[in-house]
Structure formats: C-alpha cells, structure tokens
Amino acid sequence: MSRWRQLTGEKTGQDYAERFAALARSGKDMHGEARFCAALVPEGARVLDAGCGTGRVMIRLAQLGYDCVGVDLDASMLAVARERAPELPWHQADLAEFEADRLGLAADFGLVVAAGNVLPLLAPGTEAEVVRRLASVLRPGGLFVAGFGLDEAHLPVPPGLTLPEYDDHCAAAGLTLVDRFATWDADPYDNGGYAVTVHRR
Template structure:
C-alpha cells in the first residue's frame, strides 16, 4: 500500500462502509435514482464488456452493471466498504488495493478491461500528489480502445471537501500523458452537455499506441 494517506481516509474515518451503505439505502427508499452511473456506462459499451469499478466503495455501480450483463471487478482502498460489497454480491471479484500504488494495483490485470469507471469523486479524493500516477495505472488496465469514465466535482459545492483539488485541465493532461484521448464531456451521469459547471463526467479512450 502507498504510504500517502488519501483524502478519502481523512474525511471518512474508520468503518465508513456501513454508514455509506445506510446513506444510499435511505436515498433509494426516497425514490432517488441510484443508477445513473451504470446507465451511462451501459450506453457506452454493450453487455459482456469487462468493467473495472475503480474506487468501487460498497459496489453500487459494479453490482448494477453485473445485473445488466457486464463482467465486473471492483477495487477500493477501504476494506470496510469492500466488506459491504462482498456481502451484497459475493459472486463478484472485490480487490483491496490502492489506485495510486503501481505495485498494489498489480493484482488487477493490465490490459484486460474494456472500461474503467471511477465514479463518486474518486480522483479528487486520492492522496495529494498521487493523481497522475493513479490515472496512469488505470490507463494501463485498459485494452487498446478501452474507455476511462470518471465523474468528479470541480468546486466545494460538489465535493466533500473545502475546495477543489483537481481541475479538468489537470485531469486531461494526466490522461493525455497516459495515452488517453478525450472523447466526450458531460455535466451529469444522465448525459447532459457540459456547460462549464462544478461537476463533470469525462470519457477518455485509450489510443492504439497508448
């Protein structure tokens, strides 16, 4: 594991999994749409595609995609979150690993995924200074032509933080350095066009030589 402490660990504390799961269960009971991320991913690739849910948390996105016929693997640094995911879907593969640690991520097959999805502010909640390395590690997991789909906040109103930690210019530069080209940018997981607001969903494709 990386010695750098992630921003997620700083804000979540210990045993976040049960609290996080309870929060989303309450949202689901209220009638909130819980599957926007999975729905967008399913629009980008057909069932049967292999998907890595990076920073999967309690597995909400991976589990829904698996229900839709995708071959899913989840990876997260927080074992309390993975415990919830394993109980909910023991048939899926859940891996404890640090996205920013190349050695740690080595347990996730290189070049074996059609898509990597990083929902839930995964990129801004990485340890400071590890973001470029994490993006590079995710790019390596993709097959040529595979997609990296990431959504995150760009201001405090869309983050569980006092201020933004990542700009789109930063993120695009890390992607470009990792052999990924921007294909589309959206304002929401529902597919609304990006208008410069405080949240963005970015779809990058691994180039043939990337």
C-alpha cells in the same frame, strides 16, 4: 494519505451504504452511473470499477451482464460490497499502487469507471499516477470514465483537481478526450461544478 482516509478514517462503509439506501427508498434513481457506462460498451465487456466503494455501480453493471471487477482501498466499504454480492470479485488495493497482474487480473478492460469523487479524494499528488495505472489496464480502444466534483458544492473536501489538470494527466497516460457531460444522465457540460468525462485509449 488519501483525502478519503482523512475524511472518513475508512470506517464508514455501513453509514455510506445506508445513506444511499435512504435515497433509493425516497425514489431517487441510483443507477445513473451504471446506465451511462452500459451505453458506452456492449454487454459482456470487462469493466473495472476503480474506487468501487460499497459496490452500488458495479453490482448493477453485473446485473446488466457485464464482467466486472471492483477495487477499493477502504476495507469497510468492501465489506459491504462483499456482503451484498459475494459472488463478484472485490479487491482491496490503493489505486496509486494498483497493478492488475499482482491481483491476478488481465489488463484488457473495455472500460474503467471512477465514479463518486474517486479522483479528488486521492492522496494529493498521486492523481497522475493513478490515471496512468488505470489507463494501462485498458485494451486499445477501451474507455476511461470519471465523474467528480470541481467546487465546494460538489465535494466533501476543498477542490484540488481541475479539469485542465485531469485532461493533462489523461493525455500523458495515452488517453484521448471523447466527450464531457454535466451529469451521469449525459446532460451537456456547462462549465459547472461537476463533470463526467470520457477518454479513450
């Protein structure tokens, strides 16, 4: 069972959406992840939002002109995403069993993004398989971007995935490290408790 399912029971979509709506109303910038991704690939590129949740990142990328697809396990989160942007393709799937062709998707994405602690909230022991499956849908030269917490201050669950482990999973999946940052604003990584990492296939 995924750590996300244990944490939420997969019934928190509306609550999750409201929390971010409240942050937006307070004036907080809610589009850092989308802006970061948009700086990496040209407008019109195919983007897979892996663990898309309520669609906050993907909807913004679609508004910026990207060809987006969202995948998430949590039906309550996807219900919010579909309500907000019914014209966009949202798919329910476990990333540990994700197969693009079974969803009718071509495996030629220019970018795969996993934001919002997707990787640390997977079922323990599936991290390498998820990275392998997501890497496999990238076109040659495509980018894999993941941002996640590494300590208790940045995670809602006990830390379980280290950066060396993650880099090993990526290397095994045929990905090469490009860069690593401390935030979605591309601040230099300082060995802190959160990292945004870019790999290339």
